[in-house]
Each structure stands twice: as C-alpha cells, then as structure tokens.
Amino acid sequence: MLLQQLLNGVLASGIYALFAVGFTMIFGIMGVLNMAHADLAVVAAFAIVWAVSAGFTPLPAVLIAVVATLGLALVVERLAMRPGRRFKGEAAIEMPLIATIGAGMIIQNVAALIFGNKVIFFPWQLPAFINIGGFLVSQGLLISAGVALALLVALEILVDRTSFGRQIRAVAQNPTAAKIMGIDTNLVIVATVALTAAIAGIAGGLVGLSYGFVAPMMGIPYAIKGLVAMIIGGVGSLRGAVLGAVLIGLVEAMAVTWLGSQVKDVAVFAVLLAVLAVKPGGLIATPGAR
Amino acid sequence: MDFWLTVFLSASIAAIAAIGLFLQIRSGQMNVGMAVFVGVGGYVSGALGVHLGLPPALTVPVAVAAGFLFGAAFSALTLRLHHWFFAVTTLTLSVAAVSGVGRIGIIGGALGLTGIPFLTHAVPILAALVVTFSLAWWIDRSTVGLAIRATGDDEVLAQVFGVRVRLLRVLVFGIGSAMAALSGALHAHRFGVYQPSDLGFHTSLLLFVYVIVGGKTSVWGPLVGTFFLHLMPELVKISPEAELIVFGLLMLLVAVAMPDGVAGAFSKGIQMLRGGRNRAGEAEISKF
Numbered sequence: 001m002l003l004q005q006l007l008n009g010v011l012a013s014g015i016y017a018l019f020a021v022g023f024t025m026i027f028g029i030m031g032v033l034n035m036a037h038a039d040l041a042v043v044a045a046f047a048i049v050w051a052v053s054a055g056f057t058p059l060p061a062v063l064i065a066v067v068a069t070l071g072l073a074l075v076v077e078r079l080a081m082r083p084g085r086r087f088k089g090e091a092a093i094e095m096p097l098i099a100t101i102g103a104g105m106i107i108q109n110v111a112a113l114i115f116g117n118k119v120i121f122f123p124w125q126l127p128a129f130i131n132i133g134g135f136l137v138s139q140g141l142l143i144s145a146g147v148a149l150a151l152l153v154a155l156e157i158l159v160d161r162t163s164f165g166r167q168i169r170a171v172a173q174n175p176t177a178a179k180i181m182g183i184d185t186n187l188v189i190v191a192t193v194a195l196t197a198a199i200a201g202i203a204g205g206l207v208g209l210s211y212g213f214v215a216p217m218m219g220i221p222y223a224i225k226g227l228v229a230m231i232i233g234g235v236g237s238l239r240g241a242v243l244g245a246v247l248i249g250l251v252e253a254m255a256v257t258w259l260g261s262q263v264k265d266v267a268v269f270a271v272l273l274a275v276l277a278v279k280p281g282g283l284i285a286t287p288g289a290r
Numbered sequence: 291m292d293f294w295l296t297v298f299l300s301a302s303i304a305a306i307a308a309i310g311l312f313l314q315i316r317s318g319q320m321n322v323g324m325a326v327f328v329g330v331g332g333y334v335s336g337a338l339g340v341h342l343g344l345p346p347a348l349t350v351p352v353a354v355a356a357g358f359l360f361g362a363a364f365s366a367l368t369l370r371l372h373h374w375f376f377a378v379t380t381l382t383l384s385v386a387a388v389s390g391v392g393r394i395g396i397i398g399g400a401l402g403l404t405g406i407p408f409l410t411h412a413v414p415i416l417a418a419l420v421v422t423f424s425l426a427w428w429i430d431r432s433t434v435g436l437a438i439r440a441t442g443d444d445e446v447l448a449q450v451f452g453v454r455v456r457l458l459r460v461l462v463f464g465i466g467s468a469m470a471a472l473s474g475a476l477h478a479h480r481f482g483v484y485q486p487s488d489l490g491f492h493t494s495l496l497l498f499v500y501v502i503v504g505g506k507t508s509v510w511g512p513l514v515g516t517f518f519l520h521l522m523p524e525l526v527k528i529s530p531e532a533e534l535i536v537f538g539l540l541m542l543l544v545a546v547a548m549p550d551g552v553a554g555a556f557s558k559g560i561q562m563l564r565g566g567r568n569r570a571g572e573a574e575i576s577k578f
Contacts, residue, residue, distance in 0.1 A: 033374050083546045090318070090443055093373050095545050097320065098502050101495070102541025109534040117531060220491055224385055227378045262389040262400075269386035272379060273367070280370050 004135055005253040011141040013249025014148030015210070018203035019226025020233065020241035021155060022196035028172045028236040029192050032084060032096040036076050036104035038223035040197050041204025044069040045122065045214040046111050048205060052123040065201060073197030076103045077190060104219070111216035119215045122208030140210030147206060151199060152242055159238065168192055172236070221265075228268055232275040234282025243283055247271065294524075299412055301520035302419045303476050308500040308512035309426045310469025315506050316430070317462040318442035319365065320377040323384030324470055325493035330360045331471025332478035332488065333397050336406040339479070341396070346409040346479045353475040354468045361467020365460045372445075380494075387489040402485030409479035418476060422469050427509045429465070438462055496537075503540045505551020514553040 019038055026034045047068040051061035080099035084092050126140035159165040167188045170178040179185050207222070208214045229248050233240030248268055255267035275283065307328050314321045321327075335353035338344050364383075371379055392400035429435050440448035441455050449455050478484045496519075504515015519540075523533045548555050 027374075033378075079546070080542060091549065094320070095549070097374070097377065099542050099545035101322075101498070102538040102545065105495070105499075105534050105538030105541065109531040109538065113529070113531040113535070221385070224378075224382055228382055231375060231378060260393075262392055264389065265382075265386040266390040269382045272382055276368075276371060276375070276379070 002254075002257055005257045006250060007135055007137065008141065009249035009251075009253025010246060011137065011145040011249075012252070013245045013247075014141075014145035015203050015206055016222070016225045016229055016248055017152060017242045017245035018148050018199050018206070019222050020229035020245045021152065021238055022200050022203075023226050024230045024233075024236060024238065024241040025168075025192055025196050027230070029168060029189055030081065030085075030096075032081055032093065033100070033227070034076070034081065034193075034196075035097065035100040035223070036080065036107060037100075037196065037200055038219035038226060039104045039107040040069050040073055040076075040200040040219075041207065041222060042111055042214070042216060042219045043072050043107060044201030044204035045208045045218075046115060046120075046216070048208065049115070049120055049123060049214065058124070062205075065205070066198065069197050069201035069204075070194050072107070073193055073200075074190065076100065077193045079103070081193075082186075082189075104223075108216050108219065115216065117216055119213045121213050122211075124209055125212040126209055127212050138210060140206075140212075144206040144210045147202065151202065152238070155199075156238055164188075164191070225268065228272045232272060232282055234284035237282070237284045240282055240284035247283075295412065297520055297524050299415055299480070301517045302415050303473050303480065304497070304500065304520065305513050305516040306419055306422045306476070307470045307473035307497055308504070308516045309422050309509065310466035310473070311497050311501050312466075312506060312509065312512040313426055313429065313438070313469075314463050314466035315501060316442050317438045317459055318372070318445060319459060319463055320373060321380045321463075321466075322377045322498055323380030323382075323387075323494045324497045325489045325491075326380075326384050326387045327357060327361055327364075327467040327470035328474035328477070328493070328497075329387065329391070329484070329489040330467070331357045331474030332484040333391070333403060333474075334471070335475035336403045336478040336484045337397050339407040340403060340405050346407055346475070350472065350475045350479070353471050357471020357474075358464045358468035361470070362460050362464030364467075365463035369456055369459060381491070384489060384491050384494045388486045391489060392486040398484075400486060402483050402488075403478075404483050406478050406482045406484065408482055409476070415476055415480070418472055422472065423509065423513060425465075426469075430509050434458075499537050499541060503537070503544055503551055505544075505553040505555075507550045508553055508557070510553040510557075511551050514556065515551060518552055 019041070022037050023033060026032065026037065044065045047065035048061050051064045056064065080103045081096045084096040084099070087095055126143060128139045129136045130139055130142070159168055167178070167183050170181065170183055171185050171188045175185050203222070204214070207218065225245070225248055229244030230241050231244070232247060233242070233244030248271065251267050251271050252264045255263045259267075307324060310327075311321060311324045331353040334356045335346065335349040338349040338352060339346065368376060368379055391397065397403050429438070437448065437453045437458055440451065440453055441458055445455055474484075500515040500519055501512045502515070503519060504513065505511030519537065528536070544551050550558070
C-alpha cells in the first residue's frame with residue numbers, strides 16, 4: 001500500500017518538477033519570481049479545451065495552445081517583469097512580484113469569465129490504470145512522468161552543453177558582463193521566458209491528460225508546489241528543483257497514506273519549514289545563485 | 291442605506307487587517323498569507339465564546355494577544371528568510387492552514403465554527419479601526435517607524451546604523467498580526483461563523499491587493515485601498531471574476547507606474563493643485 005502510494009507520488013512529481021524548473025530558470029536569469037508562471041499552464045490547457053470544442057483536430061489544437069501560451073508569456077515578461085529592471089534594491093524585487101501577481105489574477109479570472117469558474121473536462125484523457133508488476137499505475141501519470149523526464153534531460157543538456165545554454169548561464173551570473181561580451185541579454189531573457197512558458201504549457205496539458213479535468217484556478221496549487229520544490233531544492237539549480245519536486249511528491253504520498261488526503265498541503269508546508277530551518281539555501285546550494 | 295452601512299463595516303474590518311499588513315510589508319516582510327493571522331483572531335475569540343460562553347468584550351483582547359504571540363513566533367522562526375522566500379513561505383502557510391484547520395474538531399473542523407456570540411454594533415468596529423489607524427500612524431511617524439522603513443529598504447544598512455533589525459522584525463510582525471487578529475475576531479462576531487476557507491489564498495491575496503493598490507508608503511494607503519476596492523465593485527456592479535480582473539489590472543498599474551498607490555497618487559494630485567505655480571517656477575529656473 002505504501003509502496004503503491006510512493007510510486008504514485010514519484011509519478012505525480014514529474015508535473016511538479018516541470019513547474020519548479022520554470023520558476024528556477026526565470027529566477028536564475030532575472031532574479032525575480034514569475035508569480036503568473038503556473039497560470040500559463042491554465043492558458044495552454046484552456047486553449048486546448050477551446051480548440052477541440054471549436055472542432056480543431058489535435059495537431060492544430062496544440063499549435064493554438066503553443067501560440068497562446070508563448071504569446072501571453074512574452075506579454076507578461078514585457079509588461080510585468082521587464083519594467084522591474086529599471087529599479088534598484090528592494091523595488092527591483094517587489095515590482096515584478098506585485099505585477100506578476102496581478103498578471104496571474106487577470107489570467108485566472110479571464111479564464112473563469114470565459115469558461116466559468118468551475119472544473120472542466122479535458123478533451124483528451126488517459127484515466128485508465130494499468131498493472132505493472134502488481135502495482136496499479138495511472139496511465140496518464142506514467143506518461144506525464146515519462147514526458148517530464150525526457151524534457152528535464154533535454155533541458156539539462158540545453159543549459160549545460162549548447163551555446164544558448166552558455167548564454168543563459170552567463171546572463172544568470174552577471175548580466176552586465178554578459179552584455180559586454182556581446183550577448184543580447186534581452187533576447188536571452190525573452191528566449192528563456194518562452195522556453196519556460198513552453199514547459200509550463202506542456203505541464204498544463206499533462207495535468208489535463210492525467211487527471212481528466214482542468215480549472216481556471218488550478219495554477220495556484222501547482223505554483224505553490226513548484227515554488228516550494230524550487231526553494232527546498234536550492235534556488236537556481238535545475239537538479240535541485242527536480243529533487244525538491246520528487247521530495248514533495250513522496251511527502252504528499254506518505255501524508256495521504258498515513259494521515260488522510262486533506263493533510264497533503266500541511267505536509268508540504270512542514271517540509272518547507274524543516275528544510276529552511278536546517279539548510280536555508282536548499283538541499284543543493286548553488287554558489288552562483290542570487 | 292442599510293446596504294451601504296454593511297459595505298462600510300466590512301471595509302472597516304478588512305482595513306484593520308490591511309493596516310497591520312502595511313506595517314509588516316513596511317518592515318520588509320512580504321506577507322502573502324495574512325488571512326491565517328486574521329484567522330487566529332477569529333478562531334480564538336470565536337472558540338472562547340462558543341465553548342466557555344465568554345462575551346466578546348473579554349475574548350477579543352485575548353484573541354489580539356494570541357495574534358501577537360502567533361505572529362511574533364512565526365516571524366522569529368522565519369527571520370532568515372527574505373523577500374521571495376518569506377512570501378512563498380507565507381503563501382504556503384495560507385494554503386496549508388485551510389486543510390490543517392479543517393482537521394481540528396474543537397474549532398468546528400471542515401464545516402467551520404458556528405454559534406459564535408454576535409457583536410454587530412457599528413461603534414466597536416469603528417472604534418477598533420480608529421485605534422488601529424492611530425497606533426499605526428503613531429508608529430509610522432515615530433523614530434521606530436523610521437527604523438522600520440530603514441529595515442524594509444535595506445536590512446544590512448539599517449543594521450550598520452544601529453537598528454536592531456531582528457527584534458524590530460519580530461515586534462512589527464507581531465503588532466501587525468495582532469491587528470489582523472482584531473480584524474478576524476470582529477469578523478467572527480459579526481457573522482457568527484468562521485470557516486477554514488476564510489484562511490485561504492483568496493482572502494490573503496485580497497488583503498495584499500488592498501495594501502499594494504492603496505499604497506505601501508503611507509498609513510493612508512491600506513485605508514484608502516481597502517475602502518476604494520470595497521466600494522468600487524458595489525458602485526459599478528460587476529461579477530466577482532470581472533472584479534478580480536480589475537484588481538489585477540490595478541496591481542499591474544501600481545507596480546509599473548505608481549509605486550505609491552492610489553493614496554500616493556491622490557496626495558500628489560493635491561500637491562500639484564496647491565503648488566502648481568511653484569513647480570512651473572522651478573521648471574523655469576532650471577532652464578537657466
């Protein structure tokens with residue numbers, strides 16, 4: 001029973017990890033949190049819901065979702081995050097926090113206004129359970145975890161091995177020095193935001209696929225899990241974010257098994273406090289992180 | 291008339307918590323989970339009334355004291371956290387509290403605490419608002435207020451200038467939480483019920499919005515913000531979703547263009563009207 005739950009926890013953490021790496025990449029490169037990040041998943045999911053109900057076949061539906069998500073992410077970056085770079089000190093931190101919270105409120109409630117503030121069935125579902133070696137595994141979560149793993153490996157290679165990845169790391173370490181070296185920092189930042197938006201969009205689709213439904217406010221719990229995973233893993237570290245996500249998945253599974261499903265959120269909070277008390281820099285501390 | 295009194299009293303109760311949140315934000319502690327600290331007051335005062343039969347006049351002060359202790363303890367535990375980390379921790383607390391409180395049977399569990407003794411008269415509520423505002427005004431104007439601002443602006447620099455940053459953070463957060471608890475207790479006695487969902491993200495977010503949109507650079511900010519955002523939706527009559535879209539747009543606008551919020555823009559406008567000529571004169575002089 002416990003093993004079964006732990007397996008589910010690990011599989012569910014794939015989606016959390018996708019959100020966590022998005023938060024951590026944006027934080028790493030700009031030193032700000034995009035509080036509207038998880039709401040991009042809502043945009044992608046509802047774009048698919050709309051496109052399918054409007055009669056599009058899967059491929060164009062996904063394209064519509066990609067365009068909507070990336071477009072909106074770039075608007076959020078331009079309106080809510082970039083202006084913060086004018087400021088120095090506390091204001092540079094507060095301004096994007098406030099602005100992206102505002103942007104998130106707008107996205108959630110526009111979705112609620114159009115589709116109704118309720119749970120909506122996702123057109124593509126994989127609710128079936130399959131039996132693997134005596135364990136019942138949700139087909140959707142299995143695919144989610146697989147997709148997440150593939151994406152995370154690709155991301156790690158992209159950041160670690162490619163010239164674009166080198167540019168990202170340069171801007172993250174020191175934007176001014178990167179600029180002097182001839183890197184177009186704005187372009188790198190915009191590209192990073194687009195990349196994380198794509199990941200969030202995929203995560204939104206996977207949520208719909210695995211659980212069978214989506215809701216305008218579903219970004220909030222995923223935002224919290226992604227943020228907590230990022231912090232307990234160590235801000236600015238991709239592997240830390242993944243480690244944090246797996247930890248949250250496992251803790252949630254254990255809390256559900258022993259204490260009941262309502263205690264899930266309390267357990268996540270307890271883990272956050274415990275990790276911050278012991279290792280304030282997170283489990284994998286990155287010296288370069290701001 | 292009755293309707294507007296109801297709206298006015300709701301705004302007054304919310305403003306008490308918003309003023310407390312203003313002090314916390316001023317000291318650099320971005321609390322995005324204020325509803326939990328409000329809830330401490332609501333549940334403490336409510337549970338004492340329900341289980342011991344004590345009148346609000348006795349239980350509200352106890353709730354305020356509990357709010358101070360809870361806030362100070364939370365702040366002391368999270369002293370090492372800054373900015374984002376503090377914000378995320380409070381946000382997580384707010385979400386966790388909803389399900390956590392729902393498990394505690396003595397305060398009503400998931401259904402909420404019901405049968406709380408009523409206190410619906412307008413006078414105590416307005417008196418509480420006046421006292422809270424005056425206290426915050428006095429703190430903000432005193433040298434302590436200067437130290438709070440310095441801490442919020444740059445903690446290390448404040449420390450260099452001899453501000454006892456850690457003590458100040460804990461005390462200010464405690465006082466802000468005490469104000470929140472007062473607000474929660476009044477809310478509980480006004481409606482006779484307190485529910486776990488009152489501690490959640492939505493309530494926390496709204497309080498945060500009131501302070502930010504009102505302006506976080508003057509005590510008038512949370513007051514103006516709370517009343518403005520309570521009255522505006524009633525005057526315009528829009529759906530709750532549309533209301534939150536407008537709030538979101540206001541947050542964007544304040545963040546990008548008017549960091550002093552609605553109250554700041556208002557006082558700037560008055561200044562311009564008063565000293566418009568002087569300014570023109572200055573501009574004239576600066577040409578030479």
